[in-house]
Amino acid sequence: MSLDRFGAAGWVRLDWPWLGPLAAADHGGPLLAWMGSVIRLRRGAGGPPGYGNDPWWLRQEHQAATMAGQLRVLGKEKKAPGSGTMWRAAVPAEQRMLITSTLDSVQEQLLQLRGVHSGPTADVARRLLRGLGHSAGLIENAWKRTALAAVNGGVPLQEVARWVDMPVEVLREMLTADGRDNGG
Known part of the structure; x- marks a missing residue:
């Protein structure tokens, strides 16, 4: 079975x-x-x-965490830089799973491109460009989900914008437009 x-x-x-x-x-x-x-x-x-x-x-x-272990985690969260919380505590499991799944898809897509270097130039270039374009879209998806998770987790938008080398207004517009597109 x-x-x-x-x-x-x-x-x-x-x-x-x-x-x-x-x-x-x-x-x-x-x-x-x-x-x-x-x-x-x-x-x-x-x-x-x-x-x-x-x-x-x-x-x-x-296994379930002991009370002492949970208190240690809470103590670390209080001392954590940035938002003051740990990633796993601030980002829901579903969102973490979607980010990980998207990154796994990117990795798989890029691995498939390793063997396409033989054949007519136009065919190889077409397969590489389509595969790389698809991978770039997946990476952008993971990038937006991660930036949104950081902001929703309490990291200031200005700090996230600095990490991604983007003006705050542009990042805000991208994240709010993405939220509307996904029904969120």
Whole structure:
């Protein structure tokens, strides 16, 4: 049974339609790890070294934080420069996932361009330029999402504008226009 079939069978039976999109966005998270361990148990296959066959075993980064650990994080956030908060605390998980996903797409797109250096000049140039143009659009998307996340996280717009070497008014217009275009 694949993870797709496992998931579809599980959340359809449980009437949890929200679980499908969550599992799709949860790369390497506890939900996917649990699903994988259940499938390995069903197949009779062992897990990776150190995992064992316990479906309820969690890697340390997925375990709940202790109160002392949470207080240390809060203390660091108070002392953090800029907005005074840490990235993971200020930027919602969905937005962080979209930025990471976009960067992964850029990386994949650029890797595909490595092998297109043979053939007629026009064909190679066309493939390279189209691929680079698509990558540039993805990078711009990630750039805007990151700048918007920084501003929404409390970093002053003037500081973000200085980092991206852009006048404050131009950056403000880009971010507000992008928010209107995306329904936000």
